[in-house]
Amino acid sequence: MMKEQKDNLFILVKSLSKSEKRQFKLYVGRLGVNEDSKFLMLFNILDKLSVYDESVILKKGIVKKQQLSNLKAHLYKQILISLRLNPSHKNIRIQIREQLDFATILYHKGLYKQSLKILDKAKTLAITNEEKNIAYEIVELEKVIESQYITRSLSTRADELIAQAKDLSLQNVLASKLSNLSLELYGLFLKTGYVKNDTEHKRVTQYFYDRLPEYDLHKMGFREKLWLYKAHLWYSFLTLDFIACYKYASKWVALFYENKDMIILNPVFFLKGNHYLLEALFYLRHYKKFKETLFNLEEITKEKWFPLDDNNESLAFLYINNNKFNLHFIEGDFKQGLPLIDNVLKQLEKYKNRIDEHHVMVFYYKIASMYFGAGENEKCIVFLEKIINNKSLQMRADLLSFSRILNLVAHYEAGLDYNLDVLIKSTYKFLIKMEDLYDVQKEFIKFLRGLGDIYPQEVKAAFIELHKKLKQFEHDPYQSRAFLYLDIISWLESKIENKPIDVIIRNKFESQVLKTTFN
Template sequence: MTREQKDNVFMLIKSLSKSEKRQFKLYVGRLGVNEDSKFLMLFNILDKLATYDEAVILKKGIVKKQQLSNLKAHLYKQVLISLRLSPSHQNIRIQIREQLDFATILYHKGLYKQGLKILDKAKTLAIANEEKNVAYEIVELEKVIESQYITRSLSNRADVLSIQAKELSQQNVMASKLSNLSLQLYGLFLKTGYIKNDKEYKRVTKYFNARLPKYNLETLGFREKLWLYKAYLWYSFLTLDFLSCYKYASKWVNLFYENKDMIILNPVFFLRGHHYLLEALFYLRHYKKFKETLFKLEAVTNEKWFPVDDNVDGLAFLYIYNNKFNLHFIEGSFHEGLPLIDDVLGRLKNYKDRIDEHHIMVFYYKIASMYFGAGEHKKCIVFLEKIISNKSLQMREDLLCFARLLNLVAHYEAGLDYNLDVLIKSTYKFLIKMEDLYEVQKEFIKFLRGLGDIYPHEVKAEFIKLHKKLKEFEDDPYQSRAFLYLDIISWLESKIENRAISLVISDKFRNNLHR
């Protein structure tokens, strides 16, 4: 199968709404260019194409091959300028930067007083909206202007600006250190997944403490607190401290509800905070709080005041639907969750250019798990193959590992045992390349490798034996996380009791609910 060609300007044009396309054509009209301008003609061609095809463009004869790259670059720039001028994209952040640009122009015109007046208003707006990086830029420009145009109205003006610059600089450095730490921990999590032993715990803790700057919570602003909670959250996830995950995700979400204007300005961080809160609640199996938080998030994103753009829309889908899957997994309501699959696959087509491949693979794993729980093992295998055969993607090792393990179990359940030996060998080869496997994985692979030597009437006894071994790991903080990806214990119980796995999990859910 040929890979679909990707092109930046084509993808940008395809992301435009009808009103944004109309806005672009009005913008081009205001430029006073000829209606037959080449970049506008290229826009119309790309707009009509279903997929990017350079041969079709060249066939139209508007441009030679060696000139196409420059024409596309010019069109790309003009579309971005048009979007920047669009009222729908005029948020506070862009308005502040625009005021800074205006003040810079006035400064170069020698109109110092007018420039300072604009900068003062822009600075107040920037600080009020936690845009401290641009606030620092504004103060620096104020200092430059004041050095050439001394205002007599405030004798200590130089001192005020110097103190303000120092304070903003310190706050920006603090935010930068905390955001760096948060991002580094997130990268570590994507690469290795959760810690698996005391050695890894000590390594991650040392890494975290060495990079955590000293801080006084009372002096931190909204932005610094947000990055602080994010850093602690990722450290808690890595070290399997899900109560702390819940604590810091709650602080993160509550910070937004205490500063509602920040939801409008930073909807992405608002959504991510909810996602991590839901993830922590899922791992803790706090069903009522999980369900309540999920429904509240969905309701808020449907409010008229909640900001909507392509990015926010894609992320809201990603976080809400991931957790809708998790809700079914907690309840054991796999059959009831099957309609969710078609809904998600349909939406993934719409969001294919906005959601990264890693998150698509996570969806595939959840879809496979839903089919497995519902007893549709062959469909489960189809989606696991999409993950296993993806050679171009660097994913979390633990996700790849459990995709292979679930694939083995699904083949066994589907009665596709003609190539089970080959699958076991390839899975085993993959696992031994991984460092520090979970004991759960080791025991399970050992069991699967020995299946070929077991007579049919002995299988149940072997299931009981493995179940007993794995139960020992259920309360081990390092080993129990393996059961979050693949509920092997419930599967073994379903085989021992000769019941559907969905019934085993739903019975456990109901029993825990009434405790």
Template structure:
């Protein structure tokens, strides 16, 4: 057991992970940076860099045996190399974002101030302050104003007699705005954390707690006084709240506001590409949850055009998110339209990209993709392949934050085994599933009813099976619009599967028929 833990820890070595994340251009930049230092090209830290760059698996014994560094010196040398790589990355034009530029200008102004060159320092600070305010970097703007105040106490400008009053008012306004942004960001973070740890609300008690927490913590504000940053945190807070309470129409509303905020002033897409990508993904997820097929297709096409036209800055972070969000939502589109077979081509692409990004993709996102692939195969009627991908999830470790996913993977696994006629293995699958579910807190009624019912199918005569499916369907149907139980159907469309058994039709046909009925009903209401 200790060997396994050691190996995992070694693979998570911060320096090794950082080196493996470097692009070719970043490695070239580091080589040039070390060369400019003069006399360091043969330094130990650079030799260690070149050695780790070629190493496939991190192993301290191999590093020490290379003769580059002794065991006693290794820790210090690694820390020094880590720092030098970060300095090199900071100098790389690709990483020169507004925040780094502002920090740099603030550092320069501080140096000028310390040399007694007050006028030059104030001039630099004034430019940096305008840049900070134009780009909603109000925390740095506040720091700049505070430094301006310090300098003004030693160098009184004659051009503006009310200079001190102006700076005091500006500092107060920025402070109030930063406090509001901090309260909203704290609320957003706490709600998001609660969603990850506990999932959707499951009963009235949990709903009351979330309502009390949200309305008790949301600060007072005047909407017209909010800037980009404050609006973004406000919309995020409302989005997590709506997800928690399963009010998916509100989720759509606030995800829409989130994305529109960026589209109103596209410079923020370049400044905060990760927030923009996440907003698009939540908008697509909300469309999926409320079955807005036309809007979903339109937004997905728009997203793909953004990527193709390079409207979103590409770096190692955004590249990964674009992969995850593009292919998750491409699968969702086939689920929405019940075109499962047409989506099979995505499987090879996704697997290849998972392999390419394996060093940077966390296990949770990988198994989420596996579950969606399993659902795709289930919709196609390829149950053996469905089981193959579900087993990847069931055998995964460290998925404590994805308990719902594990639960429904096991339920779908049971259904797929039943569909395959794998009776010899079905009893063992039942036992494994029950053991897992016993450990789960807050097991839903949908899960309890379904598991009890499907287990009883093994004792039913063949000619009675259809009536039994009808009974199970009627038991579950009443939970379809239940405020707390409906979430079960988001993971797995059990009702459509039961209807496919009752009507002796493929599940894809059942879902397509529902889509046609839904469109007719919508047209009637129009």
């Protein structure tokens, strides 16, 4: 099967809504460009194609192969200009930047007073909306103009601008250090996953506090607090401190509800904050709060005032559906969760150019887990193999390793044990190579390795023995992480009690709900 070609211009054209396409053609018309213009003809060809095919474009004869890249670059630029002029894309950030551009043009024309007037309004708007990087640029331009246009008390004005520039610079430096730290921790998380022992815990803790800048919370604005909470959140996730995760994710989300205008200006961070809050609640198994938070998130994204552009729409899909899977996992109603799979797969196709491959693989793992819990092991294997066979993507080590472990269990459950020995060897080799063996995994692999030598009447006793060994890890701060990816304990109990795994998990959930209600 031929791999579908990816082309940035084609993806951009296909991302345009009907109104944006109409806006583009009106924009071209205003330019006074002839209807036979080559870049407009290229636009119409790409609009009609279902997949990018350069040979189809060349057959139309509008351009030679050597000139095609230049024509594509020109069309790409014109589409972006058209989108920038579209009122639906004119958020506060673009408006401020536009005012700065206007002021710069007026300055170069020598119209200093007009330029300063626009800059003053733009600066107020930037500071009010926490756009402090642009605000700093504005102050720097004001300083340049004031040095040439002397009508006020220059010494007072100079002192005012110097103080403002210094204050904005300090805030921008703090925000930059905190955002760098947050990004570094996130990168570490993607590369290595959670800490697995005291040595790793100490290393990550030292890494975090060595890079955490000094700050005064009372002097921090919205943006600086946001990056502070993000940095603490990633440190807490890495070190498996889910209570701290909940604390900082709650602060993150509360920050937006205290500054509701920021939800409109920074919807991506609002969505992400809610997602991490839900993830922390999932790990803590705070069912009631989890369900309430998920419901509130879904409802707020349906509000007319919520800015659901292409990017936000795909992120809302990603985070809401990711956590809908988790809700089914908490409740143990895997069979009831199966209809969610078809919807998610359709939406993944719709958003394929906006959702990165790593998040697609996370969905595949959740789909596989849903099928496994519902007892549909062969379907589970199909999605696990999509992860295991993906050689082009550097995914989280823990996701890869548990995909292979679940693959072994699913093969065993499906009765596909003719090549189980080969699977066990390749999985064990893979895990050793990745240096990602939890004690839970070691015990489980050891058990599966010896399963073929156990007589049928002895299998139940072997399950009981393994269950006893793994139970000791259930509350270990490092080893218990393994059970959040794959509930091996519940699977063993299903084999011992001869009940489906979803019944075991559902009974535990109902017991926990009753316990919480009466306590």
